[in-house]
Amino acid sequence: MASGRKKAFDEKEALRAAMEVFWLKGYVGASLTDLTLSMGINKPSLYSAFGNKEALFIKATKLYIESAVKVHLKVLNEPNTPLAQRLKNYMMSIIATQCESEQPKGCFLVLCQSETLGGDIPEAAARFLQEAGNIPKQRLTAIFKEDPEAITLKLNQNADGNVLSLYTTLTGTASMARSGVAITDLEYVVDTTLRGIGIE
Template sequence: MTAGRKLAFDKDIALDAAMKVFWHKGYVGASLSELTDAMQINKPSLYSAFGNKEALFIQALNKYSTQVEETYFSLLYTEGVNLKQRITNFLTAIVNSQCDDQSPKGCFLCAGVSESANSDIPEAIKLVLDERIQGIYNALLDIFNTDQQAKRQGLDSNAELHARFLSTLLHGTAGLARAGLGPEQLLPVVQQGVRSLELGDNTVNP
């Protein structure tokens, strides 16, 4: 692409389209022709705007992770809401998104992790997946370590286990949503997971 020349397409929209192809097909299964067809661009434009297939996949992973963080992480910190409800709202919103008919079912990151054992997956992608898949765990870990209600109930003493339990629960619901289960089957699992923490219903941080 000549220096200073504007793109003839919306790069963000094209990246969203590529993400959906990768989400459906996986990194290995998605062909360049399927990607360019969905993105409505040609191969030279793909290489010029995004780099190669590996770079495109990594950009899609980063975009998806940022969307998750911006959409859901704030639910863990809503003022005036007790910890039990904040965690419930966070998990419920994610499970509902995993079952949303407007996007591929499940979780793009979880689908990538499931594929990462494939020897055809580049190491650079595996490294980004390892980093990005920790996002939900780290958000939950922060809450259990720093939230005053969590501290009052002693949850900070085993914060790593609680965070790993809930993040693992979400990985499981992502796989089941991808297999066709809906909110009516998966949200009770969320409720059971929150109950296991034995959080009070009425305590709000001062």
């Protein structure tokens, strides 16, 4: 079997570059020129490797979920660690990503979810974005409902409300990080939220 010319770019690396463009500019704001420039490839290469803009966006979103959402979850079940510390570590780990200066500030999902209401994001991508937001919520709900320490603190009695409080805070910090607020300032916000739901 004959097999033609080799790809001159690393697909994973190109996808990572695309993710950063969407992360910085959103779905609508990211033009194909922005994307191809950052990815270091031209349009035919992009379309043959990733399909089209929407398919590329979904793949970039999946990469973001894996590399910037799920990675933080493991500290929630760190053994021999008080719940208060685990929750704080989790939130600060996310905020560190939001404030990381080597990446676009803020949160990919928060930015792109805010675009969905305008109707300029294809429906499949919009649905995918919405589902992505549920991942941390479900995990936090499980913690509040099942963790022995959480039950002792009666956090299970309004688990949904407590999850929403944390999630709202983290969404807010994403906007704060995007506009340049420092992680040291946001740590106080986290402490405030945790104290507010009755922890510590």
